Amino acid sequence: MPQNRRKFIATTAALAAGTAVSANPLINMKSKFPIVHHVFFWLKNPGSVADRDKLIEGVKTLSKIETVKQLHVGIVASTEKRDVVDNSWGVSELMFFSDLAGQATYQDHPIHQEFIKNYSHLWDKVVVYDVSEV
């Protein structure tokens, strides 16, 4: 087989293998912001939409911190109720950082401290998950 033809087949096979990995070839690439910090807040007054919205407003101030590269604030989605799904919380704060140092900077940042001072009366319980992308 001529060298070019062999090379063409190898390249095509590699591309096909790449396609098989994902419907969207980009989503399997390691993120630019591989440290994920996901916080769930349980409200002191779970029935209060006003309290929930106040806390959402507070969480959004955290995007001013320069090491917070992405911020997604959310509430419980109306997906199917299943035993494994925890929908007892009130507000979700999902952040992405470039590295562990960025996450540490966030923890100590005056804007974060101010957030805790001004909004912690609204929550009863917090659970944090810190994830390192692989």
Added chain:
Amino acid sequence: MPQNRRKFIATTAALAAGTAVSANPLINMKSKFPIVHHVFFWLKNPGSVADRDKLIEGVKTLSKIETVKQLHVGIVASTEKRDVVDNSWGVSELMFFSDLAGQATYQDHPIHQEFIKNYSHLWDKVVVYDVSEV
């Protein structure tokens, strides 16, 4: 004050206000993929790196499902140990969908069913958080 000058001041004020909202003006914009599905797996053999890596391999197959718009697979990050941080889990699966229908399609998808069939022997417990961005 001349109209142009007034307009310049108004524009500058608006830009300054925009800057005040965030270090990165993009991160406060609502995501294109506002449904977040975050799953934490506790391994049957928490000490087994082989089992953990096998499950990671399994979770990565889920990116082939066309409604999964982003997939971030991860392990516990070595952030500071604090009471609020849950680091007892083994593998994190974080997905973004365009809408609730996309999440429902994922649940019933043959690739997801195949994943459960081939990898569920590795885990002991699963907790799911479904978030709708606000």
